[in-house]
Amino acid sequence: MTPNALRIEEAMSRSSPLARLQHLLKESEARLAVVRSVVPSALGPHLKAGPLDEEGWTLLVANAAVASKLRQLMPRLEEALRARGLQVTSIRLRVR
Numbered sequence: 769m770t771p772n773a774l775r776i777e778e779a780m781s782r783s784s785p786l787a788r789l790q791h792l793l794k795e796s797e798a799r800l801a802v803v804r805s806v807v808p809s810a811l812g813p814h815l816k817a818g819p820l821d822e823e824g825w826t827l828l829v830a831n832a833a834v835a836s837k838l839r840q841l842m843p844r845l846e847e848a849l850r851a852r853g854l855q856v857t858s859i860r861l862r863v864r
Contacts, residue, residue, distance in 0.1 A: 792819075792820045792821075793817075795820050795854075796817040796818065796819065796820040796825060797817050798852075798854065799817065799820070799825055799827075799849060799854055800815060800816070800817040800827070802845075802848050802849055802852050802854065803815065803827065803845050803848070803849075805848070806841075806844055806845060806848045807837075807838070807841060807845070808837075811834055811837060811838070814829060814830035814831070814834045815827060815828070815829060815830075815834070816828040816829075816864065818860075818862060822857075823857060823858065824856075824857045824858030824859060824860055825856075825857075825858070825859055825860070826859075826860045826861075826862050827859055827860070827861055827862070828862050828863075828864045829861055829862070829863055829864065830863070830864065831863060832863055835861045835863055838861055839861065842859065845859060846859065
């Protein structure tokens with residue numbers, strides 16, 4: 769490492785846009801943890817945290833069958849997120 773090089777964590781904390789991105793990534797991961805805690809355990813490995821923005825949160829799913837089951841569970845997911853104090857505007861499902 770060169771003498772003037774910054775560690776990635778330090779660089780991210782010094783830059784407002786990067787700090788915001790890091791915050792959004794942590795929020796998205798927190799939402800994923802809540803969702804995994806309320807869905808059947810067989811579905812958990814097929815989920816990934818996606819982007820979080822002003823319009824909502826995207827949950828990435830492995831296939832259409834997982835997406836279909838999550839659509840059925842959507843009220844439960846939204847309720848669990850609200851119970852943990854996480855704002856829910858919308859949850860978008862995207863097959864990856």
